[in-house]
Amino acid sequence: TNSLRFVVNTVDPALKINSSGNVEIGGAAVSQTNRTLAVASNAEANLAIETHNDSTSEAAGIRFYKSGNTGASPQVVETDDNIAQLIAYGYDGTDYACSATSVKFAVDGAPGSNDMPGKIIVSTTADGATSPTERLRITSSGGFQFSNGLFDEKVNITAGKLSDNTNIDVNSGMVHYFTTQESTTSTPNIRGS
Numbered sequence: 001t002n003s004l005r006f007v008v009n010t011v012d013p014a015l016k017i018n019s020s021g022n023v024e025i026g027g028a029a030v031s032q033t034n035r036t037l038a039v040a041s042n043a044e045a046n047l048a049i050e051t052h053n054d055s056t057s058e059a060a061g062i063r064f065y066k067s068g069n070t071g072a073s074p075q076v077v078e079t080d081d082n083i084a085q086l087i088a089y090g091y092d093g094t095d096y097a098c099s100a101t102s103v104k105f106a107v108d109g110a111p112g113s114n115d116m117p118g119k120i121i122v123s124t125t126a127d128g129a130t131s132p133t134e135r136l137r138i139t140s141s142g143g144f145q146f147s148n149g150l151f152d153e154k155v156n157i158t159a160g161k162l163s164d165n166t167n168i169d170v171n172s173g174m175v176h177y178f179t180t181q182e183s184t185t186s187t188p189n190i191r192g193s
Contacts, residue, residue, distance in 0.1 A: 064105065081107045083118070098130045108140040167191060 005013035012027035024030055028040040039045050049060040064084030067074030077083065085104040089096040101124050108119035117140035123132035137145040155175040168176050170192040 076111055077107050079107055079110055083107065098125065099132055100125050102132045 002019040004017045006015040008014045014025070014027050016024040018024075022036055022038075024035070024038045024040065026038075026040040026045060028042045028045075030038040030040050039047055049062065051058070051060040066077060066081070066083045068077045068081065069075035083105045085102055087099045087102045089099050092098060101122075104121040104123070106119050106121060107117065109117035111117065119140055120138040121134055122136040123134045125132045134147050136147070139145065155177055157177045157179070159179050168188050168190045170176075170190060
């Protein structure tokens with residue numbers, strides 16, 4: 001009387017819609033309660049979104065929408081508001097209470113009409129900790145902010161005269177290393193778009 005169940009050759013429902021409108025797909029036990037949509041499996045649980053018969057350059061996508069109001073009328077989101085997030089949990093022998101990693105998509109500045117600055121925040125949980133800590137932030141201006149001081153970047157190494165390599169394109173790598181015995185003076189052009 002409180003749910004709609006689809007059963008395929010098993011006592012476990014392949015699709016369950018309960019009285020609250022929540023959907024469970026797969027027939028396996030859902031690890032956590034209060035899930036609007038749950039895909040559970042005793043093997044692999046995969047969600048596939050496919051685009052077929054499309055001659056354009058568009059592809060399948062997942063889109064997140066958020067407004068800043070709890071009522072029926074949407075309001076402008078504010079700086080640092082989380083718009084969407086991906087969180088990964090693993091069973092720790094007790095439960096799924098602690099997440100290992102998260103990726104958050106947030107507002108990076110004051111939004112305006114047709115103006116939505118954004119940032120991506122990547123967090124990981126340290127050994128012995130119970131919650132993720134921010135490790136990397138990509139800002140609305142395209143900058144990278146590392147919280148632990150570590151930095152890995154492609155390095156372009158040039159062995160030869162600097163005067164023969166005056167154009168330094170930072171698009172192909174932010175770190176350039178020149179090694180030469182040349183003693184003449186040269187003026188490099190640092191370029192990027």
